Amino acid sequence: xxxxxxxxxxxxxxxxxxxxxxxxxxxxxxxxxxxxxxxxxxxxxxxxxxxxxxxxxxxxxxxxxxxxxxxxxxxxxxxxxxxxxxxxxxxxxxxxxxxxxxxxxxxxxxxxxxxxxxxxxxxxxxxxxxxxxxxxxxxxxxxxxxxxxxxxxxxxxxxxxxxxxxxxxxxxxxxxxxxxxxxxxxxxxxxxxxxxxxxxxxxxxxxxxxxxxxxxxxxxxxxxxxxxxxxxxxxxxxxxxxxxxxxxxxxxxxxxxxxxxxxxxxxxxxxxxxxxxxxxxxxxxxxxxxxxxxxxxxxxxxxxxxxxxxxxxxxxxxxxxxxxxxxxxxxxxxxxx
Amino acid sequence: xxxxxxxxxxxxxxxxxxxxxxxxxxxxxxxxxxxxxxxxxxxxxxxxxxxxxxxxxxxxxxxxxxxxxxxxxxxxxxxxxxxxxxxxxxxxxxxxxxxxxxxxxxxxxxxxxxxxxxxxxxxxxxxxxxxxxxxxxxxxxxxxxxxxxxxxxxxxxxxxxxxxxxxxxxxxxxxxxxxxxxxxxxxxxxxxxxxxxxxxxxxxxxxxxxxxxxxxxxxxxxxxxxxxxxxxxxxxxxxxxxxxxxxxxxxxxxxxxxxxxxxxxxxxxxxxxxxxxxxxxxxxxxxxxxxxxxxxxxxxxxxxxxxxxxxxxxxxxxxxxxxxxxxxxxxxxxxxx
Numbered sequence: 001x002x003x004x005x006x007x008x009x010x011x012x013x014x015x016x017x018x019x020x021x022x023x024x025x026x027x028x029x030x031x032x033x034x035x036x037x038x039x040x041x042x043x044x045x046x047x048x049x050x051x052x053x054x055x056x057x058x059x060x061x062x063x064x065x066x067x068x069x070x071x072x073x074x075x076x077x078x079x080x081x082x083x084x085x086x087x088x089x090x091x092x093x094x095x096x097x098x099x100x101x102x103x104x105x106x107x108x109x110x111x112x113x114x115x116x117x118x119x120x121x122x123x124x125x126x127x128x129x130x131x132x133x134x135x136x137x138x139x140x141x142x143x144x145x146x147x148x149x150x151x152x153x154x155x156x157x158x159x160x161x162x163x164x165x166x167x168x169x170x171x172x173x174x175x176x177x178x179x180x181x182x183x184x185x186x187x188x189x190x191x192x193x194x195x196x197x198x199x200x201x202x203x204x205x206x207x208x209x210x211x212x213x214x215x216x217x218x219x220x221x222x223x224x225x226x227x228x229x230x231x232x233x234x235x236x237x238x239x240x241x242x243x244x245x246x247x248x249x250x251x252x253x254x255x256x257x258x259x260x261x262x263x264x265x266x267x268x269x270x271x272x273x274x275x276x277x278x279x280x281x282x283x284x285x286x287x288x289x290x291x292x293x294x295x296x297x298x299x300x301x302x303x304x305x306x307x308x309x310x311x312x313x314x315x316x317x318x319x320x321x322x323x324x325x326x327x328x329x330x331x332x333x334x335x336x337x
Numbered sequence: 338x339x340x341x342x343x344x345x346x347x348x349x350x351x352x353x354x355x356x357x358x359x360x361x362x363x364x365x366x367x368x369x370x371x372x373x374x375x376x377x378x379x380x381x382x383x384x385x386x387x388x389x390x391x392x393x394x395x396x397x398x399x400x401x402x403x404x405x406x407x408x409x410x411x412x413x414x415x416x417x418x419x420x421x422x423x424x425x426x427x428x429x430x431x432x433x434x435x436x437x438x439x440x441x442x443x444x445x446x447x448x449x450x451x452x453x454x455x456x457x458x459x460x461x462x463x464x465x466x467x468x469x470x471x472x473x474x475x476x477x478x479x480x481x482x483x484x485x486x487x488x489x490x491x492x493x494x495x496x497x498x499x500x501x502x503x504x505x506x507x508x509x510x511x512x513x514x515x516x517x518x519x520x521x522x523x524x525x526x527x528x529x530x531x532x533x534x535x536x537x538x539x540x541x542x543x544x545x546x547x548x549x550x551x552x553x554x555x556x557x558x559x560x561x562x563x564x565x566x567x568x569x570x571x572x573x574x575x576x577x578x579x580x581x582x583x584x585x586x587x588x589x590x591x592x593x594x595x596x597x598x599x600x601x602x603x604x605x606x607x608x609x610x611x612x613x614x615x616x617x618x619x620x621x622x623x624x625x626x627x628x629x630x631x632x633x634x635x636x637x638x639x640x641x642x643x644x645x646x647x648x649x650x651x652x653x654x655x656x657x658x659x660x661x662x663x664x665x666x667x668x669x670x671x672x673x674x
Binding site for chain 2: 149151153155169170173174177188189190192193194195196197198202205206207208228229230232234236237238239243245247256273275276278280281282283284285295296297298299300301302303306308310
């Protein structure tokens with residue numbers, strides 16, 4: 001077999017670069033790689049499998065002959081170009097928020113609802129990063145004890161915003177340490193040594209779009225409209241890897257020990273839970289990993305059936321690029337492409 | 338009137354220094370200030386009301402003639418010396434965990450349960466910092482709608498650990514920015530650009546002592562054993578001011594708008610809640626303030642009566658020194674001393 005023509009839209013961004021890296025690492029059967037970006041990044045040279053490849057401007061004609069198009073260039077680009085790619089015969093795996101809640105578009109975490117991939121009509125949506133790592137953990141608990149309600153508070157790294165936010169955190173941290181007063185550019189306020197309870201835009205309910213994503217996407221991915229989620233999403237001065245404090249009420253009782261066993265045997269999860277020996281997941285140490293790490297597993301004694309968990313994952317990989325490539329692999333393995 | 342002899346035990350620490358500052362700022366009627374510390378800090382010179390005062394070693398005889406002793410030097414010092422101070426006629430306001438859950442010792446937040454001060458038998462306990470800022474917000478909501486259950490996740494600043502932790506965060510941040518690999522000293526792991534879901538020691542339930550403090554102290558301060566609290570406490574790379582994501586279930590319904598009104602008219606609270614204009618409390622901007630700041634006030638749509646809140650306060654002041662001095666002021670104003 002001679003492989004597939006794979007386009008990566010947004011190839012010069014934080015997620016796009018990670019997509020290229022993961023395609024390489026996993027030896028995805030790429031015949032030709034087509035890195036696409038905005039006109040601003042046109043002509044940039046990226047490395048892929050030891051070869052220099054030139055970034056082209058993403059436009060409708062870019063998708064001629066493309067088999068799989070991985071999009072991660074924001075909602076507007078996806079709205080404009082994903083239908084053009086589909087029209088030209090590509091299957092689009094889209095990391096933006098453009099199509100996630102479209103009933104015609106499967107929203108997929110391969111460890112949770114791979115079967116939904118088969119219903120696609122050209123576009124498959126990759127969920128929000130903070131949702132992905134949470135549903136991977138919710139799924140085995142739901143299968144065993146039925147999840148009733150989730151209260152989640154997030155601690156999200158700046159890499160989720162993009163490369164410019166990583167630079168801003170570093171620059172501002174240096175400025176604060178030197179006694180200067182940093183000027184925010186990427187975020188509305190300083191992020192260095194600070195917390196912003198603000199991710200994406202707010203609506204009239206007072207919730208942010210990031211919070212709504214966690215609420216709505218969880219139901220769709222889990223295939224259960226009755227799973228009640230409430231969320232508070234917070235940006236923290238961490239470079240990469242999102243963390244989440246998750247309180248779960250279930251219909252049936254599971255103990256902390258049972259939860260540990262269930263999670264340890266579930267796909268894509270590593271239980272890291274020995275707090276007395278200072279063992280729990282921490283974002284600074286998990287960059288580059290594709291698993292979801294769970295620790296601080298405790299019974300919540302305030303309800304008959306409740307658990308508290310602490311979940312950490314590399315948001316660029318597990319929460320974005322790796323999830324997208326896993327969907328592409330499913331298409332290939334199941335001869336859906 | 339010629340004032341009181343006030344001892345500050347742990348005067349050279351982060352909270353002790355703040356106690357001295359707040360006694361000054363509030364013109365507390367101090368006749369003589371007696372800064373006490375361990376033998377290590379003996380002889381250090383501190384400023385108080387423009388005068389240089391010499392730090393003495395804290396020992397039983399230090400409390401001869403002392404009217405009020407503010408302790409913030411850790412549990413062991415309090416266990417050893419607070420009874421000695423009481424024996425010599427002082428009223429002790431203790432910021433450690435030594436006596437908080439002792440049924441003979443009032444645990445007081447002056448905005449919540451000032452009446453408990455009158456029951457003291459020599460020692461009054463100052464609650465844990467993360468508990469104080471939460472109960473100040475819970476109290477007016479409880480009075481209006483009865484609090485049933487609280488799920489809290491904290492984002493706690495390093496100043497709560499002490500001055501050495503502030504230095505460690507700064508040093509490690511500089512090292513990470515310079516590409517070095519910092520060696521943790523104060524915390525078991527690096528705190529710069531990282532999160533530690535670990536505050537104080539863990540017990541066999543998997544909860545940390547900090548989490549238990551929030552659970553148990555809330556009931557005692559609020560005077561209601563039925564308020565169910567579950568907590569996940571996390572150290573974040575922020576210098577000062579603790580933040581909390583708090584989910585509250587009440588027995589009676591209050592809307593977000595009603596909650597905003599109730600909180601805005603409650604003592605010691607500032608509502609800072611206009612997220613569409615990027616207005617919400619943030620720790621980097623609230624050092625030096627004595628109020629508790631609340632924002633992101635939203636209804637939780639997953640339960641009939643629920644709210645989500647984001648609470649920030651200066652943990653050294655509101656969560657420790659200011660609370661202690663307010664207790665001392667209550668003693669003076671009510672002629673209890």
